[in-house]
Amino acid sequence: MLEQLLAGAIEDAETRQQSVSLASVEAAALSAPAPLDALAFLAPSERVKVIAEIKRSSPSKGALADIVDPQALAREYEAGGASAVSVLTEGRRFGGSLDDLRAVRQAIDIPVLRKDFIGLEYQVFEARAAGADLVLLIVAALDQKTLTRLHALITELGMTALVETHSADELSRAVDLGSRVIGVNARNLTTFELDPDLFGRLAGSIPEGTIRIAESAVKTAADVAHYRRSGADVVLIGEALVTHGSPRETLTEFLSVNP
Numbered sequence: 001m002l003e004q005l006l007a008g009a010i011e012d013a014e015t016r017q018q019s020v021s022l023a024s025v026e027a028a029a030l031s032a033p034a035p036l037d038a039l040a041f042l043a044p045s046e047r048v049k050v051i052a053e054i055k056r057s058s059p060s061k062g063a064l065a066d067i068v069d070p071q072a073l074a075r076e077y078e079a080g081g082a083s084a085v086s087v088l089t090e091g092r093r094f095g096g097s098l099d100d101l102r103a104v105r106q107a108i109d110i111p112v113l114r115k116d117f118i119g120l121e122y123q124v125f126e127a128r129a130a131g132a133d134l135v136l137l138i139v140a141a142l143d144q145k146t147l148t149r150l151h152a153l154i155t156e157l158g159m160t161a162l163v164e165t166h167s168a169d170e171l172s173r174a175v176d177l178g179s180r181v182i183g184v185n186a187r188n189l190t191t192f193e194l195d196p197d198l199f200g201r202l203a204g205s206i207p208e209g210t211i212r213i214a215e216s217a218v219k220t221a222a223d224v225a226h227y228r229r230s231g232a233d234v235v236l237i238g239e240a241l242v243t244h245g246s247p248r249e250t251l252t253e254f255l256s257v258n259p
């Protein structure tokens, strides 16, 4: 599944490149307003932080929410106390787009993450040109050479890479990169099974000074508390926020769980 998602995202980027060249998107990235310092927004604190995700659908669940106004949702997230907003820009299975990211960037004053299946420099320049402050890199999707190259480009452009892992081996590859922000995703990207204890098993091997993010599988405030007790600085939440009636209230409830 991960291979298919990455191949589809790369194919779509190559199609866009036929109308907007690499040189043009690079120029747009370099002239975009400076990115926000995501490290400062996500820095460990006495309270757990949340990256709130804009997610219309997913391969594991199908349609989740009919999000017609991503700007309004992003504002709700900001008002509810989110430290950053994740925008799924993959179109085929998640129903997202770079237009969503551009719109969200204009609506809020907290960092925006481009969450997609990134394998090309072109996609990193696109992210910056659209206003992203953070870009997701999935260790399982990339060989170490490509990961290193994309990580360096994200950093050179002033953005922050969120490096996502699912195992001790992947975590050690993320550490080798010198990642400042490491995520552990509870969702197995092949079977879609959720393992809410994976973060706790790996967190101790994430070096001090790194921002530790627990991704996926939060349904209730108790799940946020579980991740916090396991050492998460930040929790990334999608489905629970887009499917509950009031994302702002849900976020406020989730953020009140600090042990």
Ligand SMILES: O=C(O)c1ccccc1NCC(=O)[C@H](O)[C@H](O)COP(=O)(O)O
Pocket: 053, 055, 058, 059, 060, 061, 185, 187, 189, 192, 215, 216, 217, 218, 236, 237, 238, 239, 240
């Ligand atoms: O969500 C999926 O079904 C999915 C399937 C394959 C690759 C990635 C997938 N999701 C991306 C994410 O990592 C989540 O959207 C994110 O961590 C939030 O998860 P959740 O709170 O469980 O919606």
